[in-house]
Amino acid sequence: MREDRHVVGVQEKPETLDDSALIAQSVIDPERFAVLFDRHADEIHRYAARRLGAEPAEDVTGEVFLVAFRVRARYDRTWPDARPWLYGIATKVVAQHRxxxxxxxxxxxxxxxxxxxxxxxxxxxxxxxxxxxxRLARALTRLSAAERDLLLLVAWADLTYEDAALALGVPVGTVRSRLHRLRVKVRRALGGIDPFAEEPQHG
Amino acid sequence: MDDEIRTFADGRPAAPPYPAEARAKARDRLLREAREGRGFRFPKLGWQAAAAFGVTVALVGGVAVALSAQQPKLGVATSAAQSAATQSAAVLDGDLRPKPGQFIMVASDTMYSSFSQANGKMTRYLYRTHREIWQSADASADGLLLIAGLAPKPWPGEPLPKEAQKWKGESWMQLASCPARLAAFRTDHAYLSTLPPDPALMRSFLYKRQPGGKGEADRAAFVAAGDLVRETYMPKAQRDALFEAAKEIPGVQVADGVEDSAGRQGVALGRESQGILEQLIFDRDTHMLLGERHTVVDAKAAGAPVDSVLALTAQLKVSVVDRLPEHAPKVERDDSCTPQPGATTDSTEQPTALPTDEATDLLSDGPSDVPSDGPSDVPSDGSIYKPTDGPTDEPPAPVPTKTG
Structure with missing residues (x-):
């Protein structure tokens, strides 16, 4: 009778649980959510820092996990890895800093x-x-906010198309077609300058 | 990966390290939300902490009502608290009628399990606190939360970990009021008053408020019931409906004579989850929440011996006060309602106003395909609040001291 529960329940130690089981437990034991932070905070921070810079990234990271905590009951537990979900929230939070x-x-x-x-x-x-x-920054300016979100989730957060679709809450087919469109835009933007010219490095 | 995307991947900027201090702060903020969260977590009672304020007592049994607008400090029982606690089954029948602008104060004792992970190592123990929480009756003002540490207990059968020793002290936290953002997750009195006073409708609200995944719906509904009564004040009609609705959730067991941490007995609605029977203990007549008790029923699943208690609380006092206590020396700010754009390298940057729909959206996005909105038949803002006691002309409640 408790067979199905044992799949997650038998492993009482959070570090042995996948994200999904951990989040499920955190609905009852909210503090367990801190383990999710321990696992993924650095990665989310890296992503936020790449997009917004060092200082905003600190606030964004904290906010991402707070929001995630508050909506954790609605996490789709068929996904064992919470990273796409966290990146989806991160995308929303980053959008506030557009x-x-x-x-x-x-x-x-x-x-x-x-x-x-x-x-x-x-x-x-x-x-x-x-x-x-x-030159990459210039190319980014040619993209819409949604295109930028998608491109950077794939290029900087290393999400698969499926994960990016999950993060953005769109079908994977939409991801593919959006990527196709934005690739064309990026190609055009990059092609607008000599791709072999070294950018002067100042510092 | 396609060439253009590869170009971006290869050209990704270096990311600065996450400063340890900022990381610890963010984790701490999260833990606080987990432990003390608005509406998501637990009650507590704090008469020991009350000694820190001057005390102006207006205690009617377990339910104190301090209506004087002149009263600058909350009414809290000190020495009377213990007796109040033990006789509370009889006294928790107060029917509070908070007015807009007033605050509901709930004081409680809690013990819950604490888990943390550092360097791959997991530690766990049972942490205990006194809590006093003030929440605007109509979500019109920010609230305040006092947490005072109590001596922790070890996880059953294990030694107390070193980190559990840092329990001493108390902290004050601002609780930002964001009714629009919380929507159906609101737990202020005005909102709770709008819930259906009918068991069947209440039941459907419970199922809609926090939809669970496959096979999780009943559990989610039970969790929602707990969240609605914990550290809140719900009118009697809604309390009754909620009790009846929760009782009918599949898997819920009714038990009489269950004791809270103050030794009060009540009727418990319990549901098993992860090898733990989680009980909400109610006063038999008034259906006020007395406390919670989590008892292990499956040692393997729970990771603790059968019959050991992993959570035990008592909600000792619920009262209406006109304003927040003034003796809050240092208050942790809560910016969670209005995320500010972080400092940028461009000093001319203006904060970007957050569109309301985007804020709401924040709560709903993610891979879940569950509709994000709260139940459509439940009002989602505070504007429906109608004072029942005629016009009020009290001065607006003071905003908690902000620091930082």
Whole structure:
């Protein structure tokens, strides 16, 4: 009678549970959700930092897990890995910073032409490494917000098409067709400059 | 991966490390939400903490009503609390009628299990707290939460882990009121008053509020019942309906004479989950929540010996107060309603207003295909609140002190 439950219930230690079982337990034992944070916070932070920069990423990461915690009862437990779900929430939270992101991308797209004025208090090397190449930044500016979300989930978060579909709440067919469209746009944008020219590296 | 995407993948910017301090803060914030969460978690009672305020007592049995607008501090029983607790079955019959702008204060004692994972190692124990929570009766103002640590207990059959020793102290937290965002997850009095006072309708609300996956619907409904009565004040008609509705959830067992952590007996509605019988203990007549008790029934599934108790609480006092207590030296801010864009490198950046629909959307997105909206027959904002006691002209409730 308890056969099915044992699939998750017999493993009482959170570190042996998959994300889905952990989230299921966290509905009853909310604190278990902290284990999910332990597992994935660094990864979500990396993604947020790539998109928005170091400081906003800290707030975004915290917010992602708070939101996830609050909606955990609605997690689709047929998915053992919570990462696509977390990335989906991260995408929504990042979207709240859309204007900041646009400014950031815009600024990065002009490195070389003019130097952004906010390098003051950090290592210039590190900041340089955290910048997107100007030509890629320029290409990003040609994409819609939804296209950017999809592209970066696949390219920076390494989600499969299926995972990206899950994260964005769209059918995988939609992901494929959107990717096709955005590839064309990106190709055009990248082709607009000499692809072999090295971007000047300032720092 | 296609070439264009590969180009972006290869060109991904380096990510800065997640600063340990920020990471710890975020984790802590999450844990706090888990332990103390608005509506998602537990009640507690704190008469020991009450000594920290001056005390102006207006205690009617277990239900204190402090209606004086001049009263700057909440009414909390101190020495009377223990006796109040033991006689509460008789006294928890107060019918509170909070007005808009007032606060519901609930005080409770809790013990729940704590799990954490560090360096791949899991630790667990039973943590205990006193809690006092103030929530705007009509969600019109931010609330406040006081948590005072109590000596923890070891997980049954295991030694107390080192990290459990850090229980001392108390903390104050602002509880941001975001009725629009919480929608059907609201637990303020005004919202609870709009729930159907009919068992069948209440039942369907329970099933819709927190839809579970396949085979999880009954459990989710039972969890929803607990969330609605924990640290809240629901009118009698809704309490009765909720009790009857929860009783009929498949798997729910009724038991009489179950004791809460204050030794009060009541009728328990329990449901087994993961080898643990989780009981909500109600006053037999008033259907006020007395407390909760989680008892192991399957050692293997629960990871603890049969009959050991993994959670035990008592909700000792529910009262109406005009304002938040003033003795909150340091209050942790709660920005969860209005996420601010983080600092950017561009100082001219203006905060981006968050469209309402996007905020609502936040709560609903993810791989789940369950409809995100709350039950459509339940109002989702505080505007339906109608004072029953005539016009009020109390001054607006003070906003909790903000720090940082």
């Amino acid at each position: 204007r900041a992101e646009r400014r950031r991308i815009h600024a990065m797209s002009k490195v070389g032409a003019e130097r952004p004025g906010s390098f003051d208090d950090r290592s210039a090397d590190r900041v340089t490494a955290e910048q997107l190449q100007p």
